[in-house]
Amino acid sequence: MSALRASRAALRARTALKAPVQRRGYADAVSDKIKLSLSLPHTSIYKSQDVVQVNIPAESGEMGILAQHVPSIEQLKPGLVEVIEEAGGSKQFFLSGGFAVVQPDSQLSINAVEGYALEDFSEEAVRSQISEAQKVAGGSGSEQDIAEAKIELEVLESLQAAMK
Numbered sequence: 001m002s003a004l005r006a007s008r009a010a011l012r013a014r015t016a017l018k019a020p021v022q023r024r025g026y027a028d029a030v031s032d033k034i035k036l037s038l039s040l041p042h043t044s045i046y047k048s049q050d051v052v053q054v055n056i057p058a059e060s061g062e063m064g065i066l067a068q069h070v071p072s073i074e075q076l077k078p079g080l081v082e083v084i085e086e087a088g089g090s091k092q093f094f095l096s097g098g099f100a101v102v103q104p105d106s107q108l109s110i111n112a113v114e115g116y117a118l119e120d121f122s123e124e125a126v127r128s129q130i131s132e133a134q135k136v137a138g139g140s141g142s143e144q145d146i147a148e149a150k151i152e153l154e155v156l157e158s159l160q161a162a163m164k
Helices: 003-019 123-137 143-163
Strands: 036-039 043-058 060-067 072-076 080-087 088-093 100-105 106-110 114-115
Touching: 036 080, 043 106, 080 143, 088 143, 123 143
Parallel strands: 036 106
Antiparallel strands: 036 043, 043 060, 043 072, 043 080, 072 100, 080 088, 088 114, 100 106
8 A cells, every 4th residue: 555655646746846837828928920921832922921910711711810829720712811911011812712721839821722912803804704604604514614613603703702
């Protein structure tokens, strides 16, 4: 019985010597910047650049990412990504979808297949492409053509909503 007591005492002493678990409280001083990497297969728009906030169109809902955000992986739906920069300005990009990875050290990586600055789009061209996609989606083409037109329509409607 004394061996069991000695083991328990040793175990208690060992856990008492360990450093307490570090937890971040609201009063802790933390960096107010997040390092953003926004990459497309053919170019990088941001390469580990400090920004204040990034708003993303996640499948689970619109999200604002700040420094010290909870680590997560989010699938992005077609929509507007807004980057609020240190100087106070903001830039907006339309992404066709992709993934955003928030890491514990205030790093955000966004990977998308296609993405363009919002100002690069013309409202008339988007409206015209929507009407063409609607004709194909509602037509009697092949199943593949109709499915592609429905996807194109979803992306174009998201783009049109972002432009307003």
